[in-house]
Amino acid sequence: EPEVTQTPSHQVTQMGQEVILRCVPISNHLYFYWYRQILGQKVEFLVSFYNNEISEKSEIFDDQFSVERPDGSNFTLKIRSTKLEDSAMYFCASSGESAGNSPLHFGNGTRLTVT
């Protein structure tokens, strides 16, 4: 069964550094998402992406965050200048149709640790 893959599985970075989290969604999917989960807290929506543009974003997704689909297969989340509070598990997801019409398929997550 096709799956969403995320790399790396664990990223450690210093405060102020830029990080790029990578995701390869399922190939025929059209909707892409990033979520994050700070340890012990809820899974939070960050952003959704459709037709090469952001369709929705949460308050968390400020100017430090950006997403890109550079080559038709990868879907990346960039954090420009990481803060300690960005430490979390970041999940990529994709779906064939809009949320609710088809299930979200999640990757295994990237654990980001900012020191």
Added chain:
Amino acid sequence: GNSVTQMEGPVTLSEEAFLTINCTYTATGYPSLFWYVQYPGEGLQLLLKATKADDKGSNKGFEATYRKETTSFHLEKGSVQVSDSAVYFCALLNTGNQFYFGTGTSLTVIP
């Protein structure tokens, strides 16, 4: 606003025990409700869903009924197995097409 509250874990059960993981929600409008499961080292996977009041979602022996009157979507299984050990997330999808997840409940089943 929209939010999901689920029972805190961790939950530890013996094999063949009955499982209930409570989930309640607040939402504007009429959301769809979901349970996702995360097995060790894997991503979240859809376990079951219900799209309207009184619907029952079921899969792999798990069930949950959408109760509008109590704003609940409790997950149940009559006889758990060791392979059910995972983290379970309750979630709602609101009419604005956004998912809201609970904090997750860790379940460990011991032989």
